[in-house]
Amino acid sequence: MLKLDGVDTYYGPIHILQKLELEVGSGELVCLLGGNASGKSTTLKTVLGIVKPRSGSVEFDGEDVTGRPTSYRIGKGMAIVPENRRLFAPMSVRENLEMGAYLHGGGTKEDWDRVYTLFPLLHERRAQLAGTLSGGEQQMVAMGRALMSRPKLLLMDEPSMGLAPILVEKNFEIIQQVHESGVAILVVEQNANVSLAIADRGYVLQTGRVVLSGPAAELLRHEDLRKAYLGR
Amino acid sequence: MADTSPPTPEPPAAATAQIGVDSWVSEEDQRREGRKWLGRTWERLPPAGKLALLTPAIAVPFLPLSEANIYNYGLFILIYALLALGLNVVVGFAGLLDLGYVAFFGFGAYIYAFLSGTHHEKGHVYTHHWAAQWSILTAVVMCAVIGLFLGSSSRRLLGDYLAIVTLFFGQAFVVFTNSADPYGITNGSNGLGNIDPLRFFAFGASFTVSSTRGYYWFLFGCVIVVLIVLHLLSESRTGRAWKASREDPLAAEMMGMPVNRLKIMAFSFGAAIAGLAGSVFAAAQTGAFPQNFGTQVLILIYAVVILGGTGSLTGMLAGATAIIVSFQVLDSTSPPNNARTLFYLSLVVGVVVIFKKSRAQMAVAVASTVALGFALHAIVHEVWPRGTSGQVTSGGYLTGAIKHWVLLPTNPNRLAVYGYLALIVLVITIVQLKGWWRVAVVPPTIVLTAFVWENLLIQQPAVTRYVLFGVLLIALMATRPQGLFGTAKVEIA
Ligand SMILES: Nc1ncnc2c1ncn2[C@@H]1O[C@H](COP(=O)(O)OP(=O)(O)OP(=O)(O)O)[C@@H](O)[C@H]1O
Ligand SMILES: [Mg+2]
Numbered sequence: 001m002l003k004l005d006g007v008d009t010y011y012g013p014i015h016i017l018q019k020l021e022l023e024v025g026s027g028e029l030v031c032l033l034g035g036n037a038s039g040k041s042t043t044l045k046t047v048l049g050i051v052k053p054r055s056g057s058v059e060f061d062g063e064d065v066t067g068r069p070t071s072y073r074i075g076k077g078m079a080i081v082p083e084n085r086r087l088f089a090p091m092s093v094r095e096n097l098e099m100g101a102y103l104h105g106g107g108t109k110e111d112w113d114r115v116y117t118l119f120p121l122l123h124e125r126r127a128q129l130a131g132t133l134s135g136g137e138q139q140m141v142a143m144g145r146a147l148m149s150r151p152k153l154l155l156m157d158e159p160s161m162g163l164a165p166i167l168v169e170k171n172f173e174i175i176q177q178v179h180e181s182g183v184a185i186l187v188v189e190q191n192a193n194v195s196l197a198i199a200d201r202g203y204v205l206q207t208g209r210v211v212l213s214g215p216a217a218e219l220l221r222h223e224d225l226r227k228a229y230l231g232r
Numbered sequence: 233m234a235d236t237s238p239p240t241p242e243p244p245a246a247a248t249a250q251i252g253v254d255s256w257v258s259e260e261d262q263r264r265e266g267r268k269w270l271g272r273t274w275e276r277l278p279p280a281g282k283l284a285l286l287t288p289a290i291a292v293p294f295l296p297l298s299e300a301n302i303y304n305y306g307l308f309i310l311i312y313a314l315l316a317l318g319l320n321v322v323v324g325f326a327g328l329l330d331l332g333y334v335a336f337f338g339f340g341a342y343i344y345a346f347l348s349g350t351h352h353e354k355g356h357v358y359t360h361h362w363a364a365q366w367s368i369l370t371a372v373v374m375c376a377v378i379g380l381f382l383g384s385s386s387r388r389l390l391g392d393y394l395a396i397v398t399l400f401f402g403q404a405f406v407v408f409t410n411s412a413d414p415y416g417i418t419n420g421s422n423g424l425g426n427i428d429p430l431r432f433f434a435f436g437a438s439f440t441v442s443s444t445r446g447y448y449w450f451l452f453g454c455v456i457v458v459l460i461v462l463h464l465l466s467e468s469r470t471g472r473a474w475k476a477s478r479e480d481p482l483a484a485e486m487m488g489m490p491v492n493r494l495k496i497m498a499f500s501f502g503a504a505i506a507g508l509a510g511s512v513f514a515a516a517q518t519g520a521f522p523q524n525f526g527t528q529v530l531i532l533i534y535a536v537v538i539l540g541g542t543g544s545l546t547g548m549l550a551g552a553t554a555i556i557v558s559f560q561v562l563d564s565t566s567p568p569n570n571a572r573t574l575f576y577l578s579l580v581v582g583v584v585v586i587f588k589k590s591r592a593q594m595a596v597a598v599a600s601t602v603a604l605g606f607a608l609h610a611i612v613h614e615v616w617p618r619g620t621s622g623q624v625t626s627g628g629y630l631t632g633a634i635k636h637w638v639l640l641p642t643n644p645n646r647l648a649v650y651g652y653l654a655l656i657v658l659v660i661t662i663v664q665l666k667g668w669w670r671v672a673v674v675p676p677t678i679v680l681t682a683f684v685w686e687n688l689l690i691q692q693p694a695v696t697r698y699v700l701f702g703v704l705l706i707a708l709m710a711t712r713p714q715g716l717f718g719t720a721k722v723e724i725a
Binding site (some may be wrong): 048068086087099100 | 490
């Protein structure tokens with residue numbers, strides 16, 4: 001589904017991603033771990049085409065999309081839940097969701113039904129301005145907005161940031177639900193424990209390099225990772 | 233022993249926080265109740281209803297006016313409403329700072345003039361007499377294309393760059409039409425005269441708009457059509473995509489919106505509307521002159537957009553009406569007494585706005601203002617007779633009141649200038665003060681304002697109007713930052 005091959009990404013002169021190799025199989029749930037400033041968000045931005053790698057290639061759904069603009073990749077089936085949600089504050093919940101399906105004509109009836117079934121609260125609040133929602137509610141909108149485009153690959157950047165523990169769990173249930181419906185997912189998380197529990201595989205980034213990767217169950221048991229992230 | 237203490241009563245449900253119930257939302261209805269009845273009804277009205285109410289509201293007051301007044305007021309209000317509606321797409325919908333907008337107004341006018349008119353250029357005569365519909369259409373399309381090029385030139389349309397590039401473009405237009413034109417096609421500062429009136433040919437029949445009233449109705453139709461188109465556009469996916477990319481371009485990009493293309497599109501759309509306004513304007517005044525498209529016109533258009541409330545369509549009509557009426561009333565050719573009426577009216581409005589929270593304070597302030605004026609007049613009359621022996625400048629129905637309430641020295645020039653400076657200080661002071669301190673300072677300020685007005689400003693209405701605009705916009709900024717019809721900004725908390 002997604003394959004990064006020898007990707008080098010720079011911000012000006014600063015070399016961020018260094019020879020990054022990463023793969024997400026069809027319908028797979030892959031977790032991307034790493035400390036602050038290790039390049040997780042940059043990886044997602046590179047996948048989406050917001051930043052272009054200086055060398056290496058990004059392959060999506062059997063096609064090299066390295067030179068393609070973001071809109072092309074979205075049209076081909078990527079969607080993102082961005083870091084900090086980035087909702088359109090003065091627009092209603094409904095309008096935010098519609099913007100998620102911008103390239104798909106604003107969403108079909110099934111798209112709306114699917115999202116509203118997954119998040120009944122969004123239907124209830126469809127007329128409320130997104131900027132006035134609580135953080136947890138905003139997270140649902142961000143998730144719903146990404147799902148409106150019927151993605152094949154869903155990118156998520158710290159979806160449980162700022163959520164109460166109970167909501168984190170609920171959030172991951174929904175992620176799993178989406179995953180089970182056949183969507184491939186690449187999720188960036190600080191919360192290694194919860195995310196590895198539902199993931200198929202995981203990668204650990206450090207200063208822009210993959211330092212560890214493998215099946216989730218194995219990573220959970222891994223000494224170094226436990227020390228670095230799980231604190232025990 | 234049994235617990236005999238009465239059970240603690242449950243607090244009423246509405247007063248406690250409840251899971252899943254957002255207090256902001258549940259209070260929304262109450263907040264709506266609290267608003268003024270009129271505003272509430274207006275808000276709930278469907279767009280078609282608003283239009284049905286607005287149309288006669290704009291049209292009817294102009295029916296009894298003379299041709300000259302229809303030209304000065306009706307025509308200009310509609311032209312500026314049209315211009316503001318176009319600029320609103322660029323500034324309000326897409327959030328781009330376009331400082332060269334007025335050049336598209338000019339392009340529209342000159343293109344119409346070339347295609348429908350007779351002109352002498354360096355010795356030989358050019359005549360094209362295209363039917364008005366084709367000239368207008370060409371002007372609109374060409375402005376859209378020029379807008380497209382200009383928009384693409386500053387590719388990323390980053391705020392400051394776009395502002396500078398367009399500012400330069402606007403200035404270049406004026407310089408070119410004025411003097412830097414090597415072949416004389418724009419006829420320099422004399423501009424182009426001999427322009428055809430709007431003459432439509434179709435299916436062998438022809439129809440000419442010949443009276444000012446005719447132009448008024450034609451423009452009226454244009455405004456209604458543009459209003460409807462823009463309303464549909466703003467409610468469309470593209471309209472919402474503009475809004476989204478204005479709020480957060482990166483997020484919009486992440487949703488797959490072609491942010492740059494959307495911006496250029498808005499830019500070009502606005503240019504096209506300006507082109508429409510320009511071509512009809514040229515036909516109406518049967519001429520196109522460089523000074524019609526200068527910076528002060530740009531300032532006026534921006535004033536309309538800001539006053540009306542960026543992003544609001546009906547706001548543009550209200551803004552255009554307010555700005556053009558005050559601008560024309562303060563014109564040096566309009567009777568000074570009109571300007572006087574406007575001036576005292578805005579004073580009254582100012583007082584109402586300042587004291588809208590407390591009727592008692594307002595009553596005290598008004599009463600002491602009136603008393604202070606008469607008292608001062610009486611004292612000065614005794615002590616320094618020359619201080620009250622001046623004449624009221626072209627007084628009308630207010631002459632009597634002014635003569636006994638405002639000090640009118642025989643030779644007021646220098647005194648009035650000092651008064652003007654003192655007035656600035658007082659106004660700044662008022663803004664800083666609160667409560668009863670403010671009540672104490674307002675009366676002397678109003679008396680001084682009237683003094684400066686009657687002795688200095690009324691003789692210079694053309695300068696005064698810019699001062700008045702400045703004050704108007706500052707006052708609006710303080711009381712209603714979103715403009716007359718705009719909606720307040722919502723930020724992610
Ligand atoms: N637009 C930018 N310009 C310059 N440097 C940037 C830019 N965006 C990110 N960086 C830098 O790149 C590095 C990696 O950033 P990135 O956002 O990918 O980290 P991250 O792994 O997502 O961290 P976090 O967990 O804190 O979100 C950081 O050092 C950051 O300062
Ligand atoms: Mg990050």
